[in-house]
Amino acid sequence: MTGVPPTRIAQPKLEHFIRSVFVAAGLRDDLAADVAEVLIEADMMGHATHGVALVPMYLKSLESGGMAKDGEIEVLADMGACATWTCHRLPGATVLKRAMDLAIERAKTFGCSTVSITDSYHMGALAVYLVQATQQGMMAVLSSSTLSSNGVAPFGGTVGVMTPNPIAAGIPTSGDPILLDISASITTRNKSLQYAAAGQRFPGQWALDVDGNPSDDPNALLDGGTLLPIGGLDHGHKGYALGLMVEALTQGFSGIGRNDEQTGTYTTGFLQVFDPRAFAGKDAFTRTTDHLVKLCQNNHPRAGVDKVRVPGENALARRRAALKNGVDLSGQIMQGLAAAAEQTGVKLPDPVVQRLCDI
């Protein structure tokens, strides 16, 4: 890196910039707005690997046709409670925001609704989309898999078959929602690249090298190795099973799987939204989840842990701070944005002025 300093930018200015960059690169304006919003949400929630760091990759995909510049979602099937979409490589941000809108509406009628998605471009951080549902008192469950990538081997095997296959869920309470977003593998390709770039080893045996030997070297993946499923060598049959479930939910229902050769970032998705009003009621639901959160947050922590947290707690606190104070971006990310600004002729936004005292 050639010395670009980390920078803090106000969220509206950053959003205007990212949107303008994509419009300048040919993406339809409403799609560009979705992408900008979703990428910046990921940064604000602390998922920097899935935030505006992806702008250079997205721009390349626009050039190559891996992400569509415009187009419409095509409905392949619609049973009311369940819909199946093929999305012609539209940005995952647009696909999932619209799927969430539909699923929320349909859940009001059917109690639970499902949207099965194929041929989407990259979806980013799944956790970002969940709040759309939890704000209306609904629970959302969301998974994805990418057909063109296969860094995770089945437990006991050495040849990559699956992607990390995330499962995300938004669980409403009467306060902040629980927002979970986990992959079925211990780590992901992006995180491995970060470890490798920082010259660090994994904290444990998180990968297998190309010969199937357990390894804590993040470069193992780049050299033909594979990522271990959750549980690793000790109990990785559990992560393997979860990964298979996500493959079936995302690819099986949408009908396009690893038997269909795909190029670029070809993503399949599975979304469900549940309205607790259709079951024992919204109050009973949040009374239950409120109590669960309390049992966890008030739990006696073990040595070295300051406080037990529920998933999403840190992310939502970070998001509030970022909305108030601006979005923090590393020097490496700023370098990518500077290149995008140069490529598209869009001016980089001014950083937040850091006042040393109140005026």
Next chain:
Amino acid sequence: MTGVPPTRIAQPKLEHFIRSVFVAAGLRDDLAADVAEVLIEADMMGHATHGVALVPMYLKSLESGGMAKDGEIEVLADMGACATWTCHRLPGATVLKRAMDLAIERAKTFGCSTVSITDSYHMGALAVYLVQATQQGMMAVLSSSTLSSNGVAPFGGTVGVMTPNPIAAGIPTSGDPILLDISASITTRNKSLQYAAAGQRFPGQWALDVDGNPSDDPNALLDGGTLLPIGGLDHGHKGYALGLMVEALTQGFSGIGRNDEQTGTYTTGFLQVFDPRAFAGKDAFTRTTDHLVKLCQNNHPRAGVDKVRVPGENALARRRAALKNGVDLSGQIMQGLAAAAEQTGVKLPDPVVQRLCDI
């Protein structure tokens, strides 16, 4: 153990015996038939901890009122695609077999159907129920949690909050289905008891002792410790997140959670059945899952692994062998059955005669 030998019993004779024992103990005949069928299925699939080994516990629960002797399921809500049941401590075998029947029927209309269950008695091995759906080309997802038990602490904490919270799924292919059944904790209380009884340590740091120190001692759990979520100390935030999701799915929708004090084996459940015909079609689904199974089963195994298997593969092979040759029961399990026979006055079935040559 006082030297009861392991025994092999033909499935129909064993089923008749178990059913008769429960009828003699006062359980209504149709409920006894469900319990016998489901417990023996677990033994045949190799889940001996959830098989007829549970007969003594079930008999005690019948005496104490923890399991109801008769009664009916009460429908609390029914939106068509989603139903909510309270089950007045009926056996989980009956509850889940009926829930599966309803969900399969409803999935034909709505594409996906959901049954939310509260106040069930023990459900046993969830994997057993899945075949009801996969035989009709449908995918089933099933979870449970038990309110009266809490051996799993949140990640970073030391006080038990949750049960192991299993997630099971049956995924149809054109051949055998994939049947997965994993808990959100590394191991379960029953498995810990087995390790302790055998004088063995866990293969890894699977528990925390009462002070929050990692431990491979199965007795830690009995001494006030807790079971670690999947991923353990290394990446247990993932198992913790899964456990929270199952708590919300099972307790949140059914409306009875850990804020409601419960005694005995009070189990909540969450069942979904999906009909691929409502999405991209049954053929597209099984074409996808067939290919996935092939990629796994043909995978090059790592050193020490003879063959990569998909979840359920061994269980279904064992089941076929047991149906043909009889159900193998350990001396310890036979001792429990002998006690049940004595208690109820039902005669123990004859073992399979092991012929040394064809007649």
